[in-house]
Amino acid sequence: MKKFKLASILLVLSLILAACSSSNDANNENASGSDFPTKSIELIVPYAAGGGTDSLARSFADQTDLGQSVAVVNREGGGGAVGMQNGANANPDGYTVSMITVELLTLPHSGLAQFSYEDFHPVALLNEDPAAITVSADAPWNTIEEFIAAAKEENLKVGNSGTGAIWHLAASALEQETDVTFNHVPFEGAAPAVTALLGGHIDAVSVSPAEVRTQVEAGELKVLAVMADERVESLPDVPTLKESGIDLSIGTWRGLAVPKDTPEDVVKTLEESFGETAQSEEFKATLDTLGLGYRYENAEGFTNLLKEQDALFAELIPSLDLN
Structure with missing residues (x-):
């Protein structure tokens, strides 16, 4: 009788272990991706x-x-x-x-x-979206080389989307690569920086092409260079910094x-x-x-x-x- 009970207990335990093993196998199968995904x-x-x-x-x-x-x-x-x-x-x-x-x-x-x-x-x-240097359409600089040369002679104001934000970092990286110093002007986002540029309160912005596209198409602004490995499809005539010998791609x-x-x-x-x-x-x-x-x-x-x-x-x- 005792042997029977022991055998019964062992049988129950083996069934439980088998069930657990099957459950784990199923979970591992789902985790491994064979049926992935099975839910939202x-x-x-x-x-x-x-x-x-x-x-x-x-x-x-x-x-x-x-x-x-x-x-x-x-x-x-x-x-x-x-x-x-x-x-x-x-x-x-x-x-x-x-x-x-x-x-x-x-x-x-x-x-x-x-x-x-x-x-x-x-x-x-x-x-x-790469950073880009954008200036007013009537600004005296038509190339990034002219802009950098001017920055070495005067303290140009470059607007960004906030201190420490990516567009601030982009302008700062450009400083380091060209040995110039900008007067960084932070705004609460790219849009107010672009508005300030349109109003003549700053000399340039270092935001993305997408954030100045409307004003560029309207003839109010012009982009001097993009900080990308290749030219931007929406601005095919605008060179990259690398084309000017400035090894910088950031955005x-x-x-x-x-x-x-x-x-x-x-x-x-x-x-x-x-x-x-x-x-x-x-x-x-x-x-x-x-x-x-x-x-x-x-x-x-x-x-x-x-x-x-x-x-x-x-x-x-x-x-x-x-x-």
């Missing part, structure tokens, strides 16, 4: 609803076909730090994706965040990433789907409508970009004494 994916946007990053995220989410819905969740705060920290700390199962921006690199080096780009596994770069970008420990096959599934959407004509048209620049990179290319720019900001930001 959350896309964290680290900025408020209605902005450029949010509009881009929602358009991309609507156009992406993963077999499951992609729900955008806004978690703003700290200049993007709150949302990106949430994304870095999320369960690495592929069901939480973050829209990351250049602030992923600038905030830590400014002492405003504890995360780093290494806390994420990049999946796809969707957008890039803002937006892309998608998951926590660093996400399984590689899950990342691959996301990369393939996101890449298909990002390279579609529909998405490119969306960016054009939003006035945003286009640049796609897969996981490897995006990772290389993060490494290169992190090294740039690690050197640049401490030299600015922003605190």
